[in-house]
Amino acid sequence: MKSFSKLIGLLLLGVLLIVVAAGFALTHFFDPNDYKEEIRQLAREHANLELELNGDIGWSLFPWLGIEITDAKIASADTPDDPFADLRLLGLSVQVMPLLRKEIQMSDIRIDGLNLTLHRNAQGQGNWEHIGQPSTSEQTTSAEQQTASSSESSPKAQQPGRASKPLKLDINSLIVNGARIDFHDEQSGQQFNLESVQLTTGAIRDAEPIALKFSGFFGNSKPLLRARIELTTKASIDQGLQRFALDSLKLSGEVAGEPLNGKTANFTARGNLLYDQSAQVARWDNLRLSVNQLKALGELQVAELNTAAKLTGAFSIAPVNLHEFLSGVGIELPAMADKKALSHFELSTRLNGTHNSLLLDELALSFDQTALSGSAGIKDFTNSTLYAHLKGDQLDADRYLPAAEKAASTERQAEVKQQTQQAGSSGSTDLPQAPSKSAWSSADLLPMEQLGKVNADVALTFNELTISKFPILQAQLKLLAKEGVITLNNLQGNLFNGEFKSSASLNTTTPQPQLTAKLNINNIPIEKITQTLGQEVTMTGLLDSNMDLRSQGNSEQAWVDHLNGTLDFALHQGVLLDANLERQLCIGIATLNRKQLAPATGSKDTPFNDLRGTLKIRNGVANNQNLRVAIPGLSVKGQGDINLRVLSLDYHLGILIEGDTQPQADPACQVNKNFAGLEWPVRCRGPLELGAKACRIDQDALAKAAASRAGEKITEKLHEKLDEKLGGKVRPELKDAIKGLLNR
Template identity: 50%
Template sequence: MKAFGKILGLVLLGLLLIIVALGFALTHLFDPNDYKDEIRQIARDKAHIELTLNGDIGWSLFPWLGLELHEASVATLTNPTQPFADLQMLGLSVRVLPLLRREVQMSDVRVEGLNLRLNKDVHGHGNWEDIGKNAPVAGTTPEVPAVTDPATPPKPEKPPQPIRLDIDSLTINNARVEYNDEQTGKQFSAESIQLSAGAIHDGASIPLKLTAFFGTNQPLMRVKTELNGNLRIQRALKRYQLEDMKITGEATGEPLQGKTMTFATQGQLLVDLAANIAEWTGLKLSANQLRALGELKVNDLDKTPQISGALSIAQFDLAKFLDSVGHTLPAMAPGSLSKVEMVSRLTGTPTSLALEDLNLKLDGSTFTGRIAVDDFAKQSLRLQLKADTFNADNYLPAKSEAANSAAVARQAEVQSSEAGAMAAGGNSPLPDAPTKGAWSTDKLLPLTRLRTLDVNADLAFDQLILSKLPIQNAALKASGLDGQLKLDTLSGGLYNGTFQANGNLDVRQDIPVLALQTHIKQVPVERILQAQGKNPPIKGQVTLDSNLSGRGNSQKALIDSLNGSASFVITNGVLLNANIEQQLCTGIALLNRKTLSSEPKGKDTPFQELKGNLTFRNGVASNPDLKVRIPGLTVNGNGDVDLRVLGMDYRVGIIVEGDKRDMPDPACQVGSNFQGIEVPLRCRGPLELGAKACRLDKDGLSQVALKAAGNKISEKLEEKLDKVNPQLKDALKGLFKR
């Protein structure tokens, strides 16, 4: 028995020596390079690919089945002359005995110079779609699958046992992946790919490092990036984790206008295909000056993924950030967009995103509510926000140099006319009609952007400052689609009065069309003018209704084409720095052939009501029914307001009632001959002068004298003419010589 055991041991040792000898002989005496044609044929028959082996094949048999390929390429059988992948070298080795247990135990796997080319042709067919397909044979018809007997259902196949994967390390050097879409002309690439992974074991933490350069041609963009982390694969549970992930890099290209954006992000990633969820926790993100924290979760990976999470952005200078990524903003008020921070809850899908429970701080203003993009492709923007105080003027583009120069020239014209009127106390000649344009030719609207706008906005403000007007409890509802924008309402309180507007803007054509309706009720008119930086010529509570339309993309174009109608009433007002009583008494004294004993002390003219209707035609407003109620006076007028130059030209008639004070000026008393007579005034000049541009109309005064004299003038004309003021005498003589 003992001898048998010894003999058996010798036999086993001999067999082992024979196996080792055979392995040595196979690896040293058998050269796989002699069988390249057979290997290529096996690749065609079994894998349905065209394998080209230009380099040598190195191999080992035991205890490692080693393989090393050089200068190899792979193509599909449908297009064998155009490889979709090639590599300089592939080296790997597998333990032989574990293969019998369906275990893959590899040492180092190394890939050098891999090039992968994915191409979609003009018909939308990708070359990767043919991988594994047999080559088409001309004149053959596709095989018809055999029909099975429905009474005998096929036996279900047993699911294959999962292969256990065990790799000591994986290294990929200098790889490149290229994607080309001939339909759209778009190209994507990943170059200089360097991948290194530690020991790869199922369920174990795998150290991972990846660097690459990514690029696109539409738009032209290049991104350098590096990824580090620990990968954990649990194939039986369909669970994949990237722990302690960190991605850093730099991006440059056309969207950044040649500038560079440095970015970094980190966190913990989890994909659980069994539960159909993905999570990104501990999210940290930075991009130049921007810093953010948050978390993301995606449910229903097998259906339409549903996104949820939270995002917090620390305070940063948005204007500087946008400038650093190549998006310089128009000139704004100093400090605008310098303090921006946000906290929000996220919801969305692959085609939409919503910021719910939003709290946005913007330069001292706080917005709460919701911002959503319902469709990324259509850029469908939805806003539901409430703010405390917001100054919209700080975010409007500044005026151009040309607009500023025009404004300075017009202001000089107004000041010259005003100085002349004040110096002469209202006795100077009528101011000249203004000629300087009052409006900018700068473009107002980005038409191309507005045509693509799909927006629905519902905004509320405790206070909205717009055109320097503080609108209290402002509400704004607006929408836009396919180049047609609608202002449903802009309303609020204004200086203890109310303001409301609505309208439409059509930007489908090169010349936009604007229609606007406004209603202002009991708003101090002087406060509106003061807010615009103008010295008000009038005070009072204005109520205004207007329905106007215009065409163009500048202030000047809109005003030049302004058409429509308006009605206005100003109550409990004052004509500032304009004493109508002085003008009236001067006219009465002239008719009485007397001289005023003193100048009226007051410099303003209070009135009870000023009202009228306006008809706009190409920027000129006709006002045929101006009426002013002043205690003791009745005033009627008609004229035009030329909005193109902000000028006016009016003829005003004042019904004479005389000096109603307790101690009237004798020269200003109305005799029986002048009862009910209108004293004429002419008002011409810049609109800002108001009543300061009014003068006694001496041409019209001669008509008054004629009416007062009645039929007696024809009998005693010469006698009266000898006694009246010489100026009036000349006017009357001229009248009767006509």
């Protein structure tokens, strides 16, 4: 028995020596470089590849089945003159014995100097297409073999319980050094590259995480962009469950180029990524993002990937100086009145999205001293529909508008200034003339082409809103924009203890943009409006107004020139400042009394109880036929025009003294009882800014009124004398005839 065991051992040793000798002989006497042409032919037939093997092929057989290829180029057999890949070195080896157990145990896979040059021509064909597809003859042979195999299936293969054992993968590492990828698309003009690529992995084994490290430089031509990228993670692949995960992901680097206007952005993204194909879910947990000084946290999930993808998640941005951040990534904001604007910004929200929308729900946003809450986002990417329904505590919009610049004096302003100095306040100077220059600019105001593309659904509410220095309380705004028509459904609020409500629309689809506006004002102090606009206050009082206006064009001048509509107004508890109508009346009374008026004393202002009327506007000129002003002891009525094109007025007023016939302090201003109830004519003409300073007693009209009134008095006296003389001696018919002659 002992001799038999020894014999068996010697036989096994002999077999092993034969195998080793055979391996030695194959590797030393069989040179694969002698079969390069055969290898190239096999690549053409089975993989549709054109191989160019310029370097030597090295190989080993046992105990490692290894191969090493140097200086090779690869092209599609359809475009053999347009290689898409070349490499300096490819080396790999597999242990022989585990292969017999359907286990792949490999040492390091090493790839050095790989260059991929991918090109798509003007017809949309890529130089890498059809790779891996066998030649036409090979496809025919393969199809015939497959048909024969299916008709003559082996009974053994169909027996239950004899399923083939899956391959078991075990690779020590994968190393890629100095790789480069270039892509050029002639159709789109897109061109980018990835160079200096370094890729290393840890052990690659079934059901075990794979440590992965990647770095490289990315470049793009349109727009010009350069980026450095580094990535580290642990990748897990479960082919059975179709789950792919990247745990402890860290993607970092820096980017610079045209989009950043010469600035550089450093970025880092961390978290855990998961793609579950069986559940059709992709998720990014523990998201941590930083770009320069901006820091953000969140989590994202996309479900129903195979049907209607739905995005959910949460996202928050830590407090940051937004102005500095945007400047640091090349976004220069327009100049603002407040240089410290946007120095504080923070946000938190929940995300909800589909393939065609993205909404920020439960939004909590704060910037500077303003806090907003609500929902915002894009409701329809196809039509770029902006959605924002937000509520805020306070907003000073003037902080974010351009700083007010003192406009250069126009020719009209110089003209009005001269007339103001000449007009004075005594009312003794001649009536000023209407300005001859337009008060408005002819420059385009709105970007109509861009506005025509806007689609929006906006609803904003603020407890306090300041805009153009107007402090609005409980401000509300609702705006809809669709297919070139922008509709302001509502803009309302409380202003200076009064209130206003307005609506408007802008139609950009017509050859000339069409504008409409409606405004209702209740109990707003007109002097506050004038002061806020930076104009001289000439009148005070509480304003009520209703207006319905329409116009067209895209400049101040066009809007005024084509302005049409109506405007009702009423001013209560008012005062005409620096315009003493009593003095004006005294000038007229002194003229009738033929007396010299004493120097002016007392108040320079004129209070009134009520001022109201209706303006009918036609092509920039407002006509009024029913002006009424109630002043203690007086009533005023008037009619005339306001030319909005040059901001001038031309009015005829009638002032009626209502029963105040008591002697005045100045005898020259005493109202004769014969003239009580006489309507005193006043003419107002000149720049609108002058207000009551542009008004004078109409001396010619006053003389005619006085003459008419004197004639009436003489006729009355004659009637009285006639009655005394004739008494009852003349028949009534004859008496009436005589009176008729006197009245002619």
